[in-house]
Amino acid sequence: MTRDITIVGAGWAGLAAAVKATQLGLKVHLFDAANAPGGRAKSVAHQGQLFDNGQHALIGAYSETLGLIQTMDLQPQALFERQAMKWQYPRGECYALPQDAYPLKALRSLLFSKRFSVREKSTLLKPLFFSVSQALWGKTDDTVAHLFQGVSPKIMRDIISPLCLSALNTPVSVASANIFMRVLKDAFANPPQSCEFLFPRLPLSDIFPLPCLNWLRERGARIQLNHRIDDLQDLDPHVPAILAVPPWQASLLTHDKYPQWSMLAKHIKHRAIASIYVKGLRAESDSKQAPSSSYPGSLMCLNDHDESEDCVHPQFGLQRDVNASTRNSHPEGAEHWALIVSAADPNARQTIIENALKAACEQLKLSDVQLELCTVEKRATFSCDAHLQRPPCWIDSGLMAAGDYVQGPYPGTLEGAVRSGFQAVTQLVDASFVSSHAGNTSRVL
Ligand SMILES: Cc1cc2nc3c(=O)[nH]c(=O)nc-3n(C[C@H](O)[C@H](O)[C@H](O)COP(=O)(O)OP(=O)(O)OC[C@H]3O[C@@H](n4cnc5c(N)ncnc54)[C@H](O)[C@@H]3O)c2cc1C
Known part of the structure; x- marks a missing residue:
């Protein structure tokens, strides 16, 4: 022994x-x-600056990871910016969880969302019923697309598909419904903490x-x-x-x-993730119509595309707190963003960069946009x-x-x-x- x-x-x-x-x-x-x-x-060094080898975000439900970090005498509060789950869209209403102590936040948020019509919302009843019955009687696995069959295309495009891509890095057409529902269950098990986003400050x-x-x-x-x-x-x-x-x-x-x-x-099998780090300026006049971000770390859902496989358009943009993360001085007023392409086409690096620069101008409303770094990690995660x-x-x-x-x-x-x-x-x-x-x-x- x-x-x-x-x-x-x-x-x-x-x-x-x-x-x-x-x-x-x-x-x-x-x-x-x-x-x-x-x-x-x-983290990886690039031209004197530190970048993460792919932009990472945690959720409050990552209890074991957060506990492990605390073992090092590191306080997650100091390391992460915690934000209530809120997805802003370049156009239209955002989707945000209510800031109260009552349960069923995700459901209530969806019911009261002005982004979707009553008819669109009613299409969610079937998968809701299915997932409850699955939890009770343990049905076998299926794809997320099958579980949400019949749900309005707009809800699929704006909520389910980006949620599945970000949580599983796998398109809904093949992603495991059991694992998707498990992540959702953990995220909403103990709100508000469990469903908060944690963005690294360092x-x-x-x-x-x-x-x-x-x-x-x-x-x-x-x-x-x-x-x-x-x-x-x-x-x-x-x-x-x-x-x-x-x-x-x-x-x-x-x-x-x-x-x-x-x-x-x-x-x-594996799936790629591309992280495109850009910086750009926000004109004073744009600041009202631009995505409002009281703190760097705001998550933008760049949803103006309908890809499901081998994606080449960013689905998310995350504003970075670059002074904290690189400890370098940067041009006054420049905003730094990481645009993320989940389930990315690993062979389309140039197209991905072009689309990200375009999204930074058109959707994030930045001007003078410059590419800082693009990483395409071909085997970022397994295909779930x-x-x-x-x-x-x-x-x-x-x-x-x-x-x-x-x-x-x-x-x-x-x-x-x-x-x-x-x-x-x-x-x-x-x-x-x-x-x-x-x-x-x-x-x-
Ligand atoms: C771009 C990107 C974005 C991501 N975003 C998120 C996110 O937002 N949230 C999230 O939770 N997860 C995210 N992930 C996933 C997360 O990073 C991984 O799930 C996690 O890091 C995997 O850790 P691991 O220890 O299992 O494997 P790895 O990180 O791959 O560690 C394996 C280690 O083994 C070493 N090694 C390999 N072969 C040998 C050998 N023969 N001998 C000795 N050492 C060897 C390697 O050097 C490496 O250090 C992301 C991943 C990527 C790439």
């Missing part, structure tokens, strides 16, 4: 596993192929990955960055291990010894399809997998990654592959 544990991958899943293992009194040995922790959710690396690395080092963890594991034989066979690498890497590493598990990981068979956490005795793609209730998100990291350590300890010093988990085989 050992107290050592090896973790391969220092993304949010691997870091969550490392923190949990350390809390249980285990000796962590953490490897990552990159020169910095954070995986897909970290570069993503400063929000968790870098403080976490320090926290682990102070507690004796051995951390080796720039150290790729290419073969499971490179790991100590007597020490239980967690593979917290993306599915395509996990598949390669397990191919020879665990072909069945490897096949499941290999069959995971209905009926998808995700690989389990358990690969073999003493060998677990962690990562946003591993079986669990969440789509490819930070919360999914963090939960899977915790789960992998819990399973190792429960199966007594490691001996923990904490609580009642020190069973011996």
Whole structure:
């Protein structure tokens, strides 16, 4: 029985596993192929400025992620701008949750919204009834498009489709209705906090990955960055291990010894996300008709398009608090925005940039718009399809997998990654592959 544990991958899943293992009194040995922790959710330097490797947003329902951040003695209040869920549209009424203490906020907000007619709203009754019956009798999975069949095209275009794209990074035509409804349920389980948006005030690396690395080092963890594991034989066979690498890497590493598990990981499909960072000026005269943003971080729903697959137009715009995030001086009056294309066409970078610049001028009403950076992350998240068979956490005795793609209730998100990291350590300890010093988990085989 050992107290050592090896973790391969220092993304949010691997870091969550490392923190949990350390809390249980285990000796962590953490490897990552990159020169910095954070995986897909970290900051990158570009021309002297820091950008996130893709604009990230959390919701208040990400309880495990927020709890993990608090473990580092970091207060989410200081790291994130919390905003009530409110979607502004360049044209027409916004969609906002009421700021009161009563339940069923989303439903009430939709019922009272002037954006949709009574007839349009009534089309939501069927999926509402279906989802309640699904919760009660546990029907099998279906696509979001099928669940919302018959709902008015305007509600689909303005609410359901962008919500599904932002939550699952998967178009409604194939997205899993069960996982979509699960995210909605968690978001509206404990309002107002659970359904608030949390926008990072700092570069993503400063929000968790870098403080976490320090926290682990102070507690004796051995951390080796720039150290790729290419073969499971490179790991100590007597020490239980967690593979917290993306599915395509996990598949390669397990191919020879665990072909069945490897096949499941290999069959995971991915979706791209493009983040286009722009800056521009707002003319004084435009400020009244322009999207009103009392604080950088306002979320604009750029809904003037009808794409569902391989998107090339941004669906969202998020105003960035650039002084806090880069600590650089910027031209007086310039606004900085991140435009986001979920389920993006990974091969249409130039078109995506052109469309984003156009949206910044026409919909955000910025002038003198300049591109700061465009990142197209081809394998941003797994495609969260209905009926998808995700690989389990358990690969073999003493060998677990962690990562946003591993079986669990969440789509490819930070919360999914963090939960899977915790789960992998819990399973190792429960199966007594490691001996923990904490609580009642020190069973011996
Ligand atoms: C552009 C973009 C926008 C996103 N927006 C959001 C959002 O708004 N909200 C949200 O919740 N989520 C968002 N996500 C998803 C979120 O970033 C991921 O779900 C999460 O970061 C996945 O973490 P992970 O630890 O599972 O995997 P990863 O982050 O991929 O971490 C895996 C780690 O393993 C390392 N590694 C790989 N191979 C090896 C090897 N052989 N040896 C050693 N190390 C190895 C890698 O270097 C990496 O550090 C977004 C992602 C992207 C790309």
